[in-house]
Amino acid sequence: MAGMTLVANARMYAATPAAAAAWKLFFRWLADKSGVDLAVIDYAFPAPLAALWSRPDLGAAFMCGFPFVRSQYRPKPLAAPIPAGARYAGRPVYMTDLVVRADAPYRTLEDTFGGRLGYTVEDSHSGYNALRHHLLPYRSSLRPALYGKRIGPLYTPRRVLEAIIDGTIDLGPLDGYALDLTKRHEPAVAQRVRTLATTDPAPIPFLIASADCPDEIVHRLRSALLSFGDDPRCAELRDALCLAGFAPVVEADYALIAAWDQEAQAAGYSCPA
CATH class of the missing domain: 3.40.190.10 (Periplasmic binding protein-like II)
Structure with a gap:
C-alpha cells in the first residue's frame, strides 16, 4: 500500500448537501494533519455500504457498530465521533x-x-x-x-x-x-x-480504515482525529459538523449492540x- 492514495467518505453522516460539503473539508484537514494522502470520493445511495467498508484502499469512512460486531474480517477502527449537545454528555x-x-x-x-x-x-x-x-x-x-x-x-x-x-x-x-x-x-x-x-x-458509528491498512498509517490518522476537538483552526468545522471531537474506539463497548x-x-x- 506504500505510495497509494487512500479513499475517504462520510456517506453515513452526509445528512444534507451542506453536511456532505463540511465532511469533505474535514477529510482535507485530516489529510493535511496526518500527512496521509486521502482522496475524498462520492459514494451515495444506492451504492452498497458493505462494498465501501471492504475496499482495500479505504483510509477513512464511517461504519455502524452493528455490522462491525457481526463481521468476521473486521476493518481497523480509527476514532469515534463525539457529537456536540447535552444529551451526549461528551461521550461517543x-x-x-x-x-x-x-x-x-x-x-x-x-x-x-x-x-x-x-x-x-x-x-x-x-x-x-x-x-x-x-x-x-x-x-x-x-x-x-x-x-x-x-x-x-x-x-x-x-x-x-x-x-x-x-x-x-x-x-x-x-x-x-x-x-x-x-x-x-x-x-x-x-x-x-x-x-x-x-x-x-x-456506541456511535466510527471511522474505520481497511483491514489491510498499515498500522503506521492507522496511527497517523488516529492521532490526527484525536486532536480535532482541540484544534483552534477547526472551530467552524466542528460547528458545521455538530461535533465536540473524537474519542478512541473501545471495541468492547460495542458488545452492547450485539x-x-x-x-x-x-x-x-x-x-x-
Whole structure:
C-alpha cells in the first residue's frame, strides 16, 4: 500500500448537501494533519455500504457498530465521533429518535401502534436494532405485533425522514446525530417532524480504515482525529459538523449492540413490527 492514495467518505453522516460539503473539508484537514494522502470520493445511495467498508484502499469512512460486531474480517477502527449537545454528555454515543410528522395527532409512542412503521436496513443499529430494542417491552403474547404494516428497507435516515414527511409511514427511526446535522443545515426540513421517543444511548458509528491498512498509517490518522476537538483552526468545522471531537474506539463497548440483538432474537422478535 506504500505510495497509494487512500479513499475517504462520510456517506453515513452526509445528512444534507451542506453536511456532505463540511465532511469533505474535514477529510482535507485530516489529510493535511496526518500527512496521509486521502482522496475524498462520492459514494451515495444506492451504492452498497458493505462494498465501501471492504475496499482495500479505504483510509477513512464511517461504519455502524452493528455490522462491525457481526463481521468476521473486521476493518481497523480509527476514532469515534463525539457529537456536540447535552444529551451526549461528551461521550461517543448516539440515540435513535423515533419521529412522526410534526402535524400528526400522536402524542405518545403507543398512539402510533397499529400504524405504519418504517425502518432503514436489517444491519443498521439506529434504524433497526435500536428501534427493535426500544419496542420490545411493549410486546406481549396478546400483542406480538405492534404495527399494522412494516415498510422498508428505506436504507438511509434521509429516506426515512422523507417517508415520514410525505405520509408513507407514521413512525420512523432517525439516527439522532444525523438528525442533529439536518437540524443544523436544513432546519425547515427538520421542523416538519417531531420526536415522540428516544432510545437508550449506544456506541456511535466510527471511522474505520481497511483491514489491510498499515498500522503506521492507522496511527497517523488516529492521532490526527484525536486532536480535532482541540484544534483552534477547526472551530467552524466542528460547528458545521455538530461535533465536540473524537474519542478512541473501545471495541468492547460495542458488545452492547450485539446484546440488544440477542435479546430480541431470544424473545422471537427478529423484525421490528
